[in-house]
Amino acid sequence: VERTSTIVALGGGVTGDLAGFAAATILRGVRWVNVPTTILAMVDSSLGGKTGADLPQGKNLVGAFHPPALVLADPETLASLPEAELVSGMAEVVKHGLIADPGLFELASRPPYADLGRIVRRGMAVKVRVIEVDPYERGVRAALNLGHTVGHAVEKVSDYKLRHGEAIAIGMVAEARLAEHLGIAESGLAETIAEALSRMALPTAIPVSMDRGAIAQAMQMDKKKAAGVVRFALPVTVGEVVTGVEVTDFDWLEAV
Ligand SMILES: NC(=O)c1ccc[n+]([C@@H]2O[C@H](COP(=O)([O-])OP(=O)(O)OC[C@H]3O[C@@H](n4cnc5c(N)ncnc54)[C@H](O)[C@@H]3O)[C@@H](O)[C@H]2O)c1
Ligand SMILES: [Zn+2]
Numbered sequence: 153v154e155r156t157s158t159i160v161a162l163g164g165g166v167t168g169d170l171a172g173f174a175a176a177t178i179l180r181g182v183r184w185v186n187v188p189t190t191i192l193a194m195v196d197s198s199l200g201g202k203t204g205a206d207l208p209q210g211k212n213l214v215g216a217f218h219p220p221a222l223v224l225a226d227p228e229t230l231a232s233l234p235e236a237e238l239v240s241g242m243a244e245v246v247k248h249g250l251i252a253d254p255g256l257f258e259l260a261s262r263p264p265y266a267d268l269g270r271i272v273r274r275g276m277a278v279k280v281r282v283i284e285v286d287p288y289e290r291g292v293r294a295a296l297n298l299g300h301t302v303g304h305a306v307e308k309v310s311d312y313k314l315r316h317g318e319a320i321a322i323g324m325v326a327e328a329r330l331a332e333h334l335g336i337a338e339s340g341l342a343e344t345i346a347e348a349l350s351r352m353a354l355p356t357a358i359p360v361s362m363d364r365g366a367i368a369q370a371m372q373m374d375k376k377k378a379a380g381v382v383r384f385a386l387p388v389t390v391g392e393v394v395t396g397v398e399v400t401d402f403d404w405l406e407a408v
Contacts, residue, residue: 191241240317
């Protein structure tokens with residue numbers, strides 16, 4: 153690799169995050185191009201310039217903002233994607249629907265999918281609109297963390313055996329419960345989300361075998377990153393999210 157080289161990441165979110173992080177740091181940064189081949193990478197991880205790697209201590213603890221020069225998503229590559237990976241990626245599409253596109257929430261939660269290209273385009277559009285307004289997560293970009301405060305903790309406690317999208321599905325339902333408990337979400341929203349996700353054969357509850365204390369502890373890592381307070385992005389209704397909600401340990405425990 154030389155200063156003028158371009159790195160090409162061909163694959164899912166893991167490949168893109170890692171190749172992008174390599175591109176951000178090798179020779180203090182070279183150009184890169186992202187060619188995502190999973191639903192998740194197309195609608196989410198390839199966009200927004202976040203690159204990095206997970207450490208045993210938690211998700212995304214090393215990384216850099218280093219946007220690719222080009223993102224090229226060809227839905228035809230999805231033909232070979234295993235069903236479980238397709239479904240896991242659709243969890244992030246549901247998230248984008250919840251944030252800003254009720255029609256997309258419906259489309260993503262009603263398999264089988266007749267037109268994946270359309271779903272990918274609409275899923276990408278939600279994220280692009282958000283990151284154009286707030287590229288460095290000073291405000292509205294935090295909406296994209298919906299389901300992720302709980303989801304990342306669950307993903308870590310599962311030893312990364314749960315797929316990212318599966319953990320986020322669990323996280324979205326738990327956080328919607330929390331939002332209802334705090335009077336932020338309309339009542340019944342958590343159930344609507346859980347029904348949608350179970351139609352897609354995604355998990356909607358924290359596995360019984362999973363230690364609740366360990367999940368709370370994993371969430372402390374987020375707290376450290378945020379200097380003491382975890383601020384949640386919470387759903388209000390399908391298509392609307394509020395960000396920056398401070399949640400006490402007590403409320404969180406009551407809700408889940
Ligand atoms: N950078 C960001 O902003 C961001 C956002 C969301 C998620 N992520 C990260 O993305 C990762 C998850 O990405 P993912 O869901 O794409 O998982 P992944 O990259 O692990 O891919 C899933 C599996 O599918 C295989 N695969 C990929 N494309 C294929 C294809 N077209 N046909 C057949 N097999 C194929 C891969 O080899 C892998 O085994 C997580 O680590 C998550 O933290 C990053
Ligand atoms: Zn995610």
